[in-house]
Amino acid sequence: MLHTSSRLSHFRKARKDGGVENHLEMGKKLLAAGQLADALSHFHAAVDGDPKNYMAYYRRATVYLAMGKSKSALPDLSKVIELKPDFTSARLQRGNLLLKHGKLDEAERDFKKVLKSNPSSREEQEAQSQLKKSDEIQRLVGQAQSDFTRRDYGSAVSHLDIIIDTCVWDADSREMRAECFVQLGEMGKAISDLKAASKLKSDNTQAFYKLSTIYYNLGDHEMSLNEVRECLKLDPDHKQCFSHYKQVKKLNKQIQAAEELIQQQMYSDAVSKYESVMKTEPNVPQFILNAKERMCHCLSKDQQTAKAISVCSEVLKADPQNVNALKDRAEAYLQDDQYEEAIKDFESAKEHSENDRQIKEGLERAQRLLKQSQKRDYYKILGVKRTAQKKEILKAYRKLAQQWHPDNFQDAEEKKKAEKKFIDIAQAKEVLTDPEMRSKFDQGEDPMDPESQQGGGHHHHHFHGGWENFQGFNPFGSGPFNFKFNFN
Numbered sequence: 001m002l003h004t005s006s007r008l009s010h011f012r013k014a015r016k017d018g019g020v021e022n023h024l025e026m027g028k029k030l031l032a033a034g035q036l037a038d039a040l041s042h043f044h045a046a047v048d049g050d051p052k053n054y055m056a057y058y059r060r061a062t063v064y065l066a067m068g069k070s071k072s073a074l075p076d077l078s079k080v081i082e083l084k085p086d087f088t089s090a091r092l093q094r095g096n097l098l099l100k101h102g103k104l105d106e107a108e109r110d111f112k113k114v115l116k117s118n119p120s121s122r123e124e125q126e127a128q129s130q131l132k133k134s135d136e137i138q139r140l141v142g143q144a145q146s147d148f149t150r151r152d153y154g155s156a157v158s159h160l161d162i163i164i165d166t167c168v169w170d171a172d173s174r175e176m177r178a179e180c181f182v183q184l185g186e187m188g189k190a191i192s193d194l195k196a197a198s199k200l201k202s203d204n205t206q207a208f209y210k211l212s213t214i215y216y217n218l219g220d221h222e223m224s225l226n227e228v229r230e231c232l233k234l235d236p237d238h239k240q241c242f243s244h245y246k247q248v249k250k251l252n253k254q255i256q257a258a259e260e261l262i263q264q265q266m267y268s269d270a271v272s273k274y275e276s277v278m279k280t281e282p283n284v285p286q287f288i289l290n291a292k293e294r295m296c297h298c299l300s301k302d303q304q305t306a307k308a309i310s311v312c313s314e315v316l317k318a319d320p321q322n323v324n325a326l327k328d329r330a331e332a333y334l335q336d337d338q339y340e341e342a343i344k345d346f347e348s349a350k351e352h353s354e355n356d357r358q359i360k361e362g363l364e365r366a367q368r369l370l371k372q373s374q375k376r377d378y379y380k381i382l383g384v385k386r387t388a389q390k391k392e393i394l395k396a397y398r399k400l401a402q403q404w405h406p407d408n409f410q411d412a413e414e415k416k417k418a419e420k421k422f423i424d425i426a427q428a429k430e431v432l433t434d435p436e437m438r439s440k441f442d443q444g445e446d447p448m449d450p451e452s453q454q455g456g457g458h459h460h461h462h463f464h465g466g467w468e469n470f471q472g473f474n475p476f477g478s479g480p481f482n483f484k485f486n487f488n
Contacts, residue, residue: 020049020056027059031066039063054083058090070097070169088119092127099134102163102170104141108134137163144176153180171201178210187214198230205231209241212248219286221252251280251287258294267302271295289318293325300328300335303387308332323353330362335386337379339370368444376449378428378441386442390433397429 027042040063046056061076077094080087095110111134114127140159147156160177167173174193181190191214198207208231215224225248231241258273274291281287292315299308312329315322330345346363353359379386382396404422409415427448431437437447 020046020053023049024053024056024059027063031059031063036063036067040067052083054080054087054090057083058087061090061093065093070100073097074101086117088114088117088123091117092119092123095127095130099130099137100167100169102167102173104134104138104167133166137166141173144173148176148180151183153183156180157184169200171197171204171207174200175207175210182214187218190214203234205234205238205241208234209238209244212241212244216244216248217284217286219284219290221248221255221287224248225252247281251277254280262294262298265301267298270298271302274298285318289315293322296325296328300332303335305332305335305387309336321352323349323356323359326352327359327362330366334366334369337373337377337386339366339373342366343370365444369442372441372444372446376424376446378431381424381428382432384432388432393429393432397425400425401429 023042023046027039027046030036030039030042040060043056043060043063046053047060050056057076057079061073061080064070064073064076074094074097077090077097080090081094084090091110092114095107095114098104098107098110108131111127111131114123115131119127140163144156144159144163147153147159157177157180160173160180163173164170164177174197178190178193178197181187181193191211194207194211194214198204198211201207208227212224212227212231215221215227225245228241228245228248231238232245235241254273254277258270258277261267261270261273274295277291278288292311296308296312296315299311302308309329309332312325312332315325316329319325326345326349330342330349333339333342333345343363343366346359346366349356349359350363379388382393382400384392384396388396401422404418404425406415406418406422409418431441431447434447440447
């Protein structure tokens with residue numbers, strides 16, 4: 001196959017050296033061999049060489065049809081009929097194309113003329129069949145329009161399905177069906193029809209505008225922005241598209257800024273940015289829901305437990321199967337020591353996303369923490385939250401150590417109770433101020449309990465003996481305990 005540059009020079013030379021008939025003959029051979037681009041170039045040359053040669057237009061139309069370019073084929077077939085009105089085959093082909101484009105009146109005129117022009121039996125049979133089909137489509141179009149006017153969108157769709165099955169390139173029918181789908185809430189089907197209509201009709205700004213508004217109402221700001229830009233490429237002064245573009249662009253910018261803040265783990269700032277998103281677009285429920293879903297995530301990550309649970313619950317009230325909100329609320333429940341509620345959320349999330357590793361690990365962790373909470377909870381011993389910083393832990397510890405110091409008690413039973421309490425307080429302080437031990441405890445293991453340790457190679461701290469081993473310890477010092485340990 002010739003390259004484009006060499007092909008052009010070849011054809012220029014051919015135009016000088018050879019005539020129209022040579023181009024037609026060469027184009028015919030290339031068409032038979034399936035070399036459509038080369039064949040088309042020869043037929044272009046034939047048309048240029050003799051603008052009155054109906055066969056040159058007909059051959060070129062044939063190539064256009066083979067390439068799926070029906071819009072280009074139609075003018076060539078019309079030219080053939082203008083030059084040779086009795087060319088029945090060309091008229092029949094044009095009628096078929098007009099029918100597929102939904103131009104029913106024009107198609108019927110062609111089919112009727114074919115029947116009056118002494119056609120072959122095959123052409124006569126095809127023309128009669130297509131004329132009958134066109135009459136039926138005319139009836140269905142009227143019925144669909146009547147259904148649409150009565151707001152019987154389901155019936156309209158049923159009729160339009162049959163119409164479009166024949167009139168596959170009819171943009172108007174697809175646009176009407178798209179509007180029916182919008183009214184029926186079937187947005188995916190509406191989008192499919194409008195995308196087809198935007199290609200079938202030149203400069204179809206309205207299709208792009210409708211696509212943009214559908215994506216916008218679905219909460220897809222990025223696709224909405226893409227489609228409205230296509231509208232403005234065709235008509236930069238389109239009022240509806242320009243107005244919509246400004247709104248979508250502003251919203252898109254805010255959402256992108258919020259997501260960047262989340263990437264930087266600036267969760268509180270991200271929450272504020274998503275609050276701005278809801279103010280920018282308060283009338284589209286999906287944007288409100290999307291914003292709250294991300295706020296739920298940020299609040300959970302930022303350990304603002306009560307707010308996280310509240311916002312996540314709002315999301316789940318509107319969308320009970322929202323896996324992200326279920327996971328984030330489960331994490332917030334864990335922070336609030338509501339282990340059974342966390343387990344329920346992780347289990348619900350697992351039903352809708354079985355292979356999510358994060359859900360599996362979260363569920364296992366919640367189950368361990370529930371089991372752990374039924375034993376000894378170092379956070380509860382010190383009366384601090386799971387989110388407490390080291391400074392808060394030490395402050396709580398010092399207060400309790402002073403309160404439960406055994407020297408404060410004279411009664412033997414009370415002293416014995418105080419000694420046990422004091423040891424628990426000391427153990428809690430050791431676990432929660434040691435990052436490694438605290439991490440293990442937060443995962444559901446008790447570093448002070450050999451039974452909860454997984455695997456070997458760990459050394460376990462045990463307080464050996466009773467209160468006598470704490471003699472001389474200053475609970476208000478900043479250094480470590482002078483505990484005596486057993487090492488397993």
